[in-house]
Amino acid sequence: xxxxxxxxxxxxAPDECxxxxxxxxxxxxxxxVDGHPDIFPVNYVLDRxxxxxxxxxxxxxxxxxxxxxxxxIDGYRADSGKAWSVVVRGRTNLILDHQERAGVDALGLxxxxxxSKDFYLRLIPEAVTGRRFTxxxxxxxxxxxxxxxxxxxx
Amino acid sequence: xxNKPAIPxxxxxxxxxxxxxxxxxxxxxxxxxADDHPDIFPINYKVDxxxxxxxxxEGTKLHASLGGTPVALEADGVDASSGIAWSVVVKGTTESxxxxxxxxxxxxxxxxxxxxxxxxxxxxxxxxxMTGRRFKVTPPLTWWSPLDDAxxxxxx
Numbered sequence: 001x002x003x004x005x006x007x008x009x010x011x012x013a014p015d016e017c018x019x020x021x022x023x024x025x026x027x028x029x030x031x032x033v034d035g036h037p038d039i040f041p042v043n044y045v046l047d048r049x050x051x052x053x054x055x056x057x058x059x060x061x062x063x064x065x066x067x068x069x070x071x072x073i074d075g076y077r078a079d080s081g082k083a084w085s086v087v088v089r090g091r092t093n094l095i096l097d098h099q100e101r102a103g104v105d106a107l108g109l110x111x112x113x114x115x116s117k118d119f120y121l122r123l124i125p126e127a128v129t130g131r132r133f134t135x136x137x138x139x140x141x142x143x144x145x146x147x148x149x150x151x152x153x154x
Numbered sequence: 155x156x157n158k159p160a161i162p163x164x165x166x167x168x169x170x171x172x173x174x175x176x177x178x179x180x181x182x183x184x185x186x187x188a189d190d191h192p193d194i195f196p197i198n199y200k201v202d203x204x205x206x207x208x209x210x211x212e213g214t215k216l217h218a219s220l221g222g223t224p225v226a227l228e229a230d231g232v233d234a235s236s237g238i239a240w241s242v243v244v245k246g247t248t249e250s251x252x253x254x255x256x257x258x259x260x261x262x263x264x265x266x267x268x269x270x271x272x273x274x275x276x277x278x279x280x281x282x283x284m285t286g287r288r289f290k291v292t293p294p295l296t297w298w299s300p301l302d303d304a305x306x307x308x309x310x
Contacts, residue, residue, distance in 0.1 A: 030193070030194045036224050036245055037187050039226045039228040040241075068191040068192065069192055070191065070192045087194055089191050089193070
C-alpha cells in the first residue's frame, strides 16, 4: 500500500489542458436551446487558442451563436490508470473568411457525421478547466471501444 | 476503402432502441446550466425503471443539476468494425433521491465500487424527451470516447 494515496481529483494545469485539447478531436458541445441544455458530439480542431467545429444550420447553430457554450473532452490513460476531463467555456463566432476556413480545413477538420455542415464556428475560450481522477476498477476500462480507438489512432 | 463512399443519412432511433443503447454503456456526459453558462461533466449512470440515476458529491454538478433548470445527458458509442456510431440524448428534469434498498439494488453495483470519495447524493433524471441517431462515421474514423462502458472514479 502506498503511504500517500493520490488525491481523488487533481486539477490539470492550463498547459496540460491545451495539450489534451490538441491531441483530441471529438468532444461534446453543450448549448442552451429554448431554455433547455442540449448536448451534441462534435469533431473539432484546435486552431491556435480556439476550438473550431462545423455545423449545419439548425438548433445547434443558432443556439451556439446566441448563448455561451461549452465543449468537453475526456479520456483514459491505461498507463497511469487515470481518467481526465477538460471543459472549455466561451462564446462562438461564425467564420466567414474563406482563407480562414481553408486554414481550418488544412488542420484536418473533417466532420465524421454525415449531413451538410456548412458553417464553421470558432469557440473563443473564456475558461479552460481540467481534472484527472483515479479509478480503482481498471478492469472496467478495458473495453472493446477503447481498443478500437487505440487501434484507430495507430 | 473508397475515397468518397456514399454517405447515408443518419438514422433516427426509436425509444426502445435508445433505451437499449443507454443500458449498454455506463458513462455519459451531463450538460447542465450553471448560473450563466452551460457546463458538462462525465458521469456514471444507471438506467432505473425508465429513469437514469447518477451519483455525485457536493459541488457544481449537484447544484447545477438540481438548480431548477432541466438537464441533458448524452451517451454514445461506435462499433469499430462497422464504423456505425450512435448517440442518444435524454432531456429531462432532475430530482434528488434517497438511497433506499430499492435504489441500491438497481444502481449499487455500478455506482459504488469506486475510489473513496464522499459522493453522497443520488440524482434521478426523469426523461421528458429522448432522441437517438445512428450513423456511419465518415472516414477517417477518428472516434470514440475511451470513457464509454467504463467506470469512472473520483468525479466531483
